Amino acid sequence: MVGVRERALVTGASSGIGMEIARILASQNCDLLICARRKKELEDLSKELTKKYNINCEVIVADLTTDKGINNLIKKTKNIDILINNAGFGILGNHNEMPLDRQLEMINLNIHALTRLSHEFGNQMIVKGKGKIMNVASIAAYISGPGFAVYCATKAYVLSYSRALHKELSKKGVSVTALCPGYVITGFQEVAGMKLSKMEKISAVPANKVAEIAIKSMRKGKREVMPGIINKPLPLVTKITPMWLQLMIVNKVLK
Ligand SMILES: NC(=O)c1ccc[n+]([C@@H]2O[C@H](COP(=O)([O-])OP(=O)(O)OC[C@H]3O[C@@H](n4cnc5c(N)ncnc54)[C@H](OP(=O)(O)O)[C@@H]3O)[C@@H](O)[C@H]2O)c1
Numbered sequence: 001m002v003g004v005r006e007r008a009l010v011t012g013a014s015s016g017i018g019m020e021i022a023r024i025l026a027s028q029n030c031d032l033l034i035c036a037r038r039k040k041e042l043e044d045l046s047k048e049l050t051k052k053y054n055i056n057c058e059v060i061v062a063d064l065t066t067d068k069g070i071n072n073l074i075k076k077t078k079n080i081d082i083l084i085n086n087a088g089f090g091i092l093g094n095h096n097e098m099p100l101d102r103q104l105e106m107i108n109l110n111i112h113a114l115t116r117l118s119h120e121f122g123n124q125m126i127v128k129g130k131g132k133i134m135n136v137a138s139i140a141a142y143i144s145g146p147g148f149a150v151y152c153a154t155k156a157y158v159l160s161y162s163r164a165l166h167k168e169l170s171k172k173g174v175s176v177t178a179l180c181p182g183y184v185i186t187g188f189q190e191v192a193g194m195k196l197s198k199m200e201k202i203s204a205v206p207a208n209k210v211a212e213i214a215i216k217s218m219r220k221g222k223r224e225v226m227p228g229i230i231n232k233p234l235p236l237v238t239k240i241t242p243m244w245l246q247l248m249i250v251n252k253v254l255k
Pocket of ligand 1: 011012013014015016017018035036037038039062063064065086087088089090109136137138139180181182183184185186187188189191
């Protein structure tokens with residue numbers, strides 16, 4: 001008997017973690033809808049995956065910092081079983097020394113778009129009584145970040161929101177997983193204006209490994225997952241370390 005293929009939407013699939021997640025889902029025989037702003041990268045990925053795995057892979061070009069982009073994506077996306085809310089970015093620097101517009105765009109993408117897509121496709125999954133959502137947060141979700149203030153705050157939102165949805169939707173057959181990676185060498189660092197130290201590079205987990213762990217955890221219906229052994233103590237450390245000391249350390253690390 002030939003089973004019906006799952007359909008997955010992956011935002012931010014034109015590079016980094018999202019691209020690797022798309023590759024893994026394709027290898028699991030999922031049909032894909034891949035979204036980002038860079039058309040050429042998406043089309044190249046679509047060609048690669050269609051050829052290698054004989055799946056359908058639809059490209060949707062959209063800027064998800066805008067309502068127009070989000071509406072366009074929602075309009076073109078029907079009947080998905082898996083939603084991967086991965087598109088996101090950060091910018092390093094002191095909040096008051098950077099233009100506000102770009103920081104508000106970060107909030108639009110990391111929070112607003114992710115929330116609208118979770119609501120829209122979560123509703124559709126509830127009607128079917130099944131589905132999977134994975135929201136990409138960060139280990140930054142656990143810290144307040146002088147020098148990375150808005151980014152850390154957006155990821156704290158993603159983690160808190162996803163934990164709550166995990167509980168709300170579990171009764172309706174829909175799983176929600178928050179992915180909290182530490183350093184992953186991707187396009188993220190260039191966009192953020194971030195230079196990793198030697199130690200940070202050593203501690204980085206490759207994007208394909210992060211994606212593999214993420215998809216395994218999502219399929220098990222886990223509430224949250226933090227790839228990389230080195231990152232695992234962070235939630236406990238932040239609970240037992242006084243806030244003034246945390247802020248001092250993060251401020252030093254991010255300088
Ligand atoms: N790399 C890390 O160290 C790290 C650590 C923790 C969490 N994360 C999170 O992981 C996620 C993926 O990041 P990454 O590391 O893979 O970085 P990346 O290589 O820069 O990928 C970011 C993706 O988001 C898309 N994107 C950016 N702005 C967009 C917009 N306005 N509309 C639609 N798509 C947009 C990009 O595509 P286009 O440019 O083509 O639009 C790209 O596909 C992000 O949520 C990030 O916060 C990363």
